[in-house]
Amino acid sequence: MSWRLRIEHVTRVRYAGPVLDSFNEARMTPLTLPSQTTLESCVTVGPGTVPVWSYDDYWGTHVSVFELPQAHEDLVIRATATVETRPYPGLPPAAQRPGWAAITERAEGGRLLEMTLPTPLTAMTAQASGPVVAEVAGRTPDDTATAISALVRERISYLPGATGTRTSAQQAWDNRQGVCQDMAQVTIGLLRAARLPARYVSGYLHPRAAPKAGRTAIGQGHAWVEYWAGSWTPLDPTSGARVEQRHVVVARGRDYADVPPLKGTYHGPPPSATDVTIEVTRLR
Amino acid sequence: MPTDLIPRVAEAAEWRLVAAGLRQRVWALERFLADVYGAGECFADGVVPWRLTCASDKFRREVAGLAPPTGVRVHVAGIDLARGEAGELRVTGDNVRIPAGVAAVLESRPAMHLAWPAVPGDHRILPPGQYPSRLLSALRAAAPHGVADPCVVLLTPGVHNAAYPEHALLARLMGVELVEGRQLSCYRNRVYVQAARGRRQVDVVYRRVDDDWLDPLHFRPDSMLGCAGLINAARAGNVTIANAVGNGVADDKRIHGYVPDLIRYYLNEEPLLPNAPSPCPGGRTMRLFAVNDGSDVLVLPGAVRGPAGNPMDTA
Numbered sequence: 001m002s003w004r005l006r007i008e009h010v011t012r013v014r015y016a017g018p019v020l021d022s023f024n025e026a027r028m029t030p031l032t033l034p035s036q037t038t039l040e041s042c043v044t045v046g047p048g049t050v051p052v053w054s055y056d057d058y059w060g061t062h063v064s065v066f067e068l069p070q071a072h073e074d075l076v077i078r079a080t081a082t083v084e085t086r087p088y089p090g091l092p093p094a095a096q097r098p099g100w101a102a103i104t105e106r107a108e109g110g111r112l113l114e115m116t117l118p119t120p121l122t123a124m125t126a127q128a129s130g131p132v133v134a135e136v137a138g139r140t141p142d143d144t145a146t147a148i149s150a151l152v153r154e155r156i157s158y159l160p161g162a163t164g165t166r167t168s169a170q171q172a173w174d175n176r177q178g179v180c181q182d183m184a185q186v187t188i189g190l191l192r193a194a195r196l197p198a199r200y201v202s203g204y205l206h207p208r209a210a211p212k213a214g215r216t217a218i219g220q221g222h223a224w225v226e227y228w229a230g231s232w233t234p235l236d237p238t239s240g241a242r243v244e245q246r247h248v249v250v251a252r253g254r255d256y257a258d259v260p261p262l263k264g265t266y267h268g269p270p271p272s273a274t275d276v277t278i279e280v281t282r283l284r
Numbered sequence: 285m286p287t288d289l290i291p292r293v294a295e296a297a298e299w300r301l302v303a304a305g306l307r308q309r310v311w312a313l314e315r316f317l318a319d320v321y322g323a324g325e326c327f328a329d330g331v332v333p334w335r336l337t338c339a340s341d342k343f344r345r346e347v348a349g350l351a352p353p354t355g356v357r358v359h360v361a362g363i364d365l366a367r368g369e370a371g372e373l374r375v376t377g378d379n380v381r382i383p384a385g386v387a388a389v390l391e392s393r394p395a396m397h398l399a400w401p402a403v404p405g406d407h408r409i410l411p412p413g414q415y416p417s418r419l420l421s422a423l424r425a426a427a428p429h430g431v432a433d434p435c436v437v438l439l440t441p442g443v444h445n446a447a448y449p450e451h452a453l454l455a456r457l458m459g460v461e462l463v464e465g466r467q468l469s470c471y472r473n474r475v476y477v478q479a480a481r482g483r484r485q486v487d488v489v490y491r492r493v494d495d496d497w498l499d500p501l502h503f504r505p506d507s508m509l510g511c512a513g514l515i516n517a518a519r520a521g522n523v524t525i526a527n528a529v530g531n532g533v534a535d536d537k538r539i540h541g542y543v544p545d546l547i548r549y550y551l552n553e554e555p556l557l558p559n560a561p562s563p564c565p566g567g568r569t570m571r572l573f574a575v576n577d578g579s580d581v582l583v584l585p586g587a588v589r590g591p592a593g594n595p596m597d598t599a
Binding site for chain 1: 339349513
């Protein structure tokens with residue numbers, strides 16, 4: 001059964017003093033994919049009425065562009081969307097999945113290659129990845145991915161505030177702490193070390209597995225992973241749960257740096273407070 | 285950059301070959317760049333390994349799908365040549381980002397005429413003096429559609445840049461404003477210059493600032509040399525950046541060896557000038573400049589010497 005979800009993502013930034021010449025890009029609009037359909041979406045920016053312009057980037061992400069040239073002390077970005085999400089069809093029978101040799105051949109020869117190369121945020125040393133790859137050796141590609149995801153969940157404890165948006169997979173691995181972004185990037189680093197193409201997914205998560213319609217819950221910005229073994233297959237290393245109707249995809253890339261929900265540049269003092277609330281309501 | 289005051293004179297027949305060879309090269313590199321930032325057919329057809337491009341830090345995914353108004357990305361090319369063992373000219377490198385050195389060509393010729401009036405004598409040597417006007421007309425031709433009288437500016441990193449004298453000379457010879465990043469501002473996807481004559485919308489930015497420093501929103505966030513919003517203004521079609529952002533994928537040393545294949549693939553022609561391994565062993569390299577106005581590629585007579593065996597500075 002498909003779900004219809006309403007997402008309201010409000011970001012409030014307060015600066016320590018007046019700022020100006022603020023140029024920004026938000027990646028907050030859910031994609032339309034086989035697994036989900038974005039019925040309606042809107043990004044508005046305040047204070048006042050700030051024009052928002054948009055384009056689709058290299059990764060297919062819908063980008064909202066806006067600027068606040070005049071002096072201002074706060075910024076409000078409200079991204080809303082109504083999305084229909086469909087259940088995950090599950091893996092095809094193992095006999096229909098390609099083997100290691102076929103995956104490597106596809107990855108070497110084509111566009112998939114981009115998702116096999118290390119990036120600064122996902123690169124892991126051989127010292128870190130070697131033992132993991134050895135431990136999961138001998139499995140099918142799908143089982144390898146599941147095993148790596150479980151290992152990451154075992155190794156890294158979920159601890160908000162322990163890492164930042166620039167923390168690399170290697171740092172999170174060494175510190176054994178992190179949030180979904182770190183778990184996703186470590187998993188990607190290890191999947192790539194095990195020769196599976198893997199990509200970073202940024203999106204939203206409904207906190208409940210079986211929510212009642214009409215009730216609003218506090219959701220969260222979430223990150224998970226997709227690996228390629230015949231088709232792109234989702235994996236949520238943070239929860240270990242299946243990626244299904246609760247997950248709403250916004251963007252996909254090599255790592256966090258390709259898909260930041262908000263990035264910008266301005267003149268002025270740093271933010272004194274940043275407040276993000278994400279409300280998710282299952283409509284039906 | 286070292287310069288020979290006395291130009292090496294090429295016979296008319298050789299010059300015609302060189303001019304045609306460089307023109308062919310520039311067109312092939314243009315087609316390659318359009319392909320890299322567009323459909324990527326050369327990768328699907330196996331002409332160039334996708335690995336070389338997708339692993340290159342010069343590949344700017346930020347400008348994928350950004351089509352320049354007239355399709356031109358290489359407004360100026362600096363192509364390095366050296367003589368092979370049999371005396372034949374070979375291409376040792378292509379520079380399609382921000383090739384430097386043209387000021388030496390423009391300034392050394394008049395200096396030579398003053399110093400040794402007898403040397404040119406009866407030889408009929410092609411003058412390089414038309415370069416600034418040809419460059420200006422190429423830049424004006426690259427302006428967004430519908431702009432009747434385009435405003436062109438030359439964006440320099442500033443006086444501390446080694447090529448600043450060249451920036452100042454070209455701006456003066458073309459009669460365009462020489463600006464630094466802090467004089468530019470973006471508003472609603474349009475670029476404006478704050479200059480002596482007031483605030484004016486800019487249609488073409490002839491930039492001598494590297495991609496990395498051009499727009500802190502998309503590239504280095506700590507850059508003070510560029511202008512925030514420039515890339516999205518170009519994406520919206522309101523300004524042309526010359527040379528285009530991301531051209532570095534075409535002059536990458538690892539792509540160099542594939543350029544003859546690119547000429548065959550895109551133009552269905554045999555390369556007129558052979559490739560030399562890069563860096564060229566031994567021989568002295570010289571750089572020639574070519575300007576593309578979208579309908580024609582003009583190769584400028586007069587070369588500037590490049591240091592043998594060293595990658596050229598492209599500031």
